[in-house]
Amino acid sequence: MAPPLHPLIDHGITKGSPSFLGGKLCCHCQNDAVEVTISGNVAHNHACGCSKCWKPKGALFSIVAVIPRDQLNVTANGDKLHIVDKGATIQRNACKECGVHLFGRIEKEHAFKGLDFVHVELSKQQGWQEPQFAAFVSSIIEQGFDPRGMDEVRTKFKSLGLETYDTLSPPLMDAIATWTAQKAGLLPSD
Ligand SMILES: N[C@@H](CCC(=O)N[C@@H](CSCO)C(=O)NCC(=O)O)C(=O)O
Ligand SMILES: [Zn+2]
Numbered sequence: 401m402a403p404p405l406h407p408l409i410d411h412g413i414t415k416g417s418p419s420f421l422g423g424k425l426c427c428h429c430q431n432d433a434v435e436v437t438i439s440g441n442v443a444h445n446h447a448c449g450c451s452k453c454w455k456p457k458g459a460l461f462s463i464v465a466v467i468p469r470d471q472l473n474v475t476a477n478g479d480k481l482h483i484v485d486k487g488a489t490i491q492r493n494a495c496k497e498c499g500v501h502l503f504g505r506i507e508k509e510h511a512f513k514g515l516d517f518v519h520v521e522l523s524k525q526q527g528w529q530e531p532q533f534a535a536f537v538s539s540i541i542e543q544g545f546d547p548r549g550m551d552e553v554r555t556k557f558k559s560l561g562l563e564t565y566d567t568l569s570p571p572l573m574d575a576i577a578t579w580t581a582q583k584a585g586l587l588p589s590d
């Protein structure tokens with residue numbers, strides 16, 4: 401039996417809707433939940449095995465996507481948010497009470513500045529873009545996963561139609577490298 405990866409993908413992937421216009425994300429607090437409203441569908445949704453992204457209890461992977469930061473607003477109980485690690489590239493804004501990450505924002509100069517990282521499982525709405533690939537897969541070993549189980553993990557992702565990478569997908573790695581070359585003056589800026 402392959403280990404549970406994440407509840408959103410373990411029993412097959414539900415496709416999103418191209419006409420979906422967004423919705424609300426809520427933390428897990430029973431009372432005074434933090435609410436974030438997103439106007440639009442997310443992009444680059446993926447499973448992430450890194451140690452920093454928020455994942456539900458028992459899951460090996462998080463499911464995380466991006467949305468332009470001007471399409472995200474905190475609409476309730478924002479006073480409960482705190483930044484988990486101010487030194488990280490992605491400043492993850494989490495609920496102080498339940499620990500759920502509502503959004504991760506990049507403030508420093510970076511290829512992905514302007515995009516916020518979000519977990520669509522925090523929404524009741526249907527239609528969010530489905531996961532497209534699995535990233536930082538080998539990183540689960542750093543959190544104590546037995547390396548002998550890695551074949552099973554990668555095979556399970558592939559059976560779900562998701563390619564696996566140990567960093568990000570080639571288009572995202574290319575975007576980061578292009579940005580770096582542009583900064584160095586080695587490629588023209590768009
Ligand atoms: N092995 C490390 C990897 C951590 C890492 O680099 N995470 C990525 C992906 S997060 C969503 O895709 C990243 O961009 N991190 C920047 C940041 O977290 O600020 C580990 O597992 O910790
Ligand atoms: Zn909460």
Ligand SMILES: [Zn+2]
Nearest residue numbers: 448450452453
């Ligand atoms: Zn991650």
